[in-house]
Amino acid sequence: MEIFHVIPYQTYDAFTNMAIDEMLLFQGTPTIRFYTWQPSAVSIGYFQSVNEEVNLLECERQGVDVVRRITGGGAVYHDHYGELTYSFICPHNMVPQNIMESYRLICSAIAEGLGTLGIAAQHAGINDIVVNGKKISGSAQTRRQGIVLQHGTILLRVNVEKMFSLLNVCAEKISDKQISSVKERVTSIEKEIKHFTRDEVRNAILKGFSCCLNLSFIDRKLDDLEMLQVEKLRNKYESKEWIFKR
């Protein structure tokens, strides 16, 4: 049985959240972290163009931060009240070498955990978790110096209109018809089970990891030294140079 550190629940801004994930990636200690974003934020994938993907004026108007991730994938709106984010960090030999296989393992563990809440979730596509074909979670992974970081979202409740107002999608995509089509393709914990707490969702996901990957957990907080490293990394995530990298 492998022992993982669990950082139970944290709320930080986008730059600090991404800095913590990177600090944990370079530290390499097997860790599962749960967090939310305050203020709400848009994160874009490593390869995305911020000007192309994000409505920067609208983000500023609504007080929504914009950050570039170190992981690939698409732009995501992280609503403070509508999402629980997780990160999973471990040495690469604890998960399959093949990236697709490792997505399958980690996403299946989360799906298994959601199952304990009565949600029939399953891994789908490259990095999604779906319930009756509707997306409830998306993830992105990177690997550095033998360490794997996968972070992803668990949708607690969805606000498609707000998401469309912050992301640059072509006019035809934000028509009422398209919005309702996205609503039909996305679900959330709230839609599936109505009554829940964030702690219940977090504990369910940990159950999934414990069951599928045979893990046991030790809760811990980040210490002062780690937060000092986070502060340094945070400067990168907040810099125009990083955000406007492409």
Place this chain on the structure above:
Amino acid sequence: MRVKNGFLKGEMKIAGGKFIRCLLRQKDGIITKVTFSGDFFMHPEEIIEELEQSLQNVRLNVGDVQKIVHAAFSDTELIGVSPDDFVTLLFKTYEKN
């Protein structure tokens, strides 16, 4: 499509749902600058910058570009996109303009 600073812009939706965009500046058929963006995955990620650098000052000839792109990605795991998607998009961007 011609965008700011003499850059040509091309976009491509890939089967499977991923998306790549290319910004290309060229002079007399030689690449002076190219950047790729999109929602794909690449491990390690920094190879994209190496690829963009390697393509600078290269003649827009399919064989030459293909060789450089495949060499850049030789030890890279691409998810949602293939080396040839980058080549196809680059020439689509150039030839469309």
